[in-house]
Structures are given as C-alpha cells and as structure tokens.
Amino acid sequence: MSRLLFWLALAFLVLYAIRTKLRELQGGQRPRDPRQPERPAARPAARGRANAEVETMLCCAHCGIYYPASETVQAGGRDYCCAAHASLPAA
Ligand SMILES: [Zn+2]
Structure with missing residues (x-):
C-alpha cells in the first residue's frame, strides 16, 4: 500500500513539474506578471527609504x-x- 502511495505521489510530482515547465515555456509571463510590477515598485521605494534613513x-x-x-x-x-x-x- 505504501508503495502505491509512493508511486502516486511521484507521478503527481512529475506531472506537476511538467505542467509548470510547460506553462513557463508557453505563456510563462502570466504567473510572473503579478509579482514583477510589485518587486520593481517595492525595491526602489525600499532603497530610497533606506538611503533617506542612513546619514x-x-x-x-x-x-x-x-x-x-x-x-x-x-x-x-x-x-x-x-x-x-x-x-x-x-x-
Ligand atoms: Zn564634541
């Protein structure tokens, strides 16, 4: 029984990895878009704030x-x- 669960889990992980890879190759920018505008906006602001605080x-x-x-x-x-x-x- 535990072997069956192991193989099911392995198959699920492989399928998940393939699906993720395919998404990256095809329209990979969809999952990244929500993050990317946040990071460039947040980082310069954080840097500017850090620079303003440092004297x-x-x-x-x-x-x-x-x-x-x-x-x-x-x-x-x-x-x-x-x-x-x-x-x-x-x-
Ligand atoms: Zn003094």
Missing part, C-alpha cells in the same frame, strides 16, 4: 563622539559635535 556620521574633533553630519559645527577646518566644543581650544 553620514562624523567624529567630533574634541570629544570623539559620533554624531549626524547634518548637526556638525565646523571651526578651523575640523568638525565638532556642538558649538561649545568648536569654541574650545584644540587639544
């Missing part, structure tokens, strides 16, 4: 703390985390 971090020349580059205070060609550290004499 360059700089190291303060005085205290060595890392902070977002948008908050930098430049003095004497060096980057500082705040105006207080920028006004202090360089170590």
Whole structure:
C-alpha cells in the first residue's frame, strides 16, 4: 500500500513539474506578471527609504563622539559635535 502511495505521489510530482515547465515555456509571463510590477515598485521605494534613513556620521574633533553630519559645527577646518566644543581650544 505504501508503495502505491509512493508511486502516486511521484507521478503527481512529475506531472506537476511538467505542467509548470510547460506553462513557463508557453505563456510563462502570466504567473510572473503579478509579482514583477510589485518587486520593481517595492525595491526602489525600499532603497530610497533606506538611503533617506542612513546619514553620514562624523567624529567630533574634541570629544570623539559620533554624531549626524547634518548637526556638525565646523571651526578651523575640523568638525565638532556642538558649538561649545568648536569654541574650545584644540587639544
Ligand atoms: Zn564634541
């Protein structure tokens, strides 16, 4: 009995594989179309969101703390985390 089930399962798998392959060869773009518009639309959006969230971090020349580059205070060609550290004499 288990052999019969095994052969039935094998036959089903082979037929399923052949059917899938034939669909791919004939009109294979039907099953892919629903996915493809989603992926290109989702990936660039995800990339753009990821890029927007990533910000360059700089190291303060005085205290060595890392902070977002948008908050930098430049003095004497060096980057500082705040105006207080920028006004202090360089170590
Ligand atoms: Zn600092």
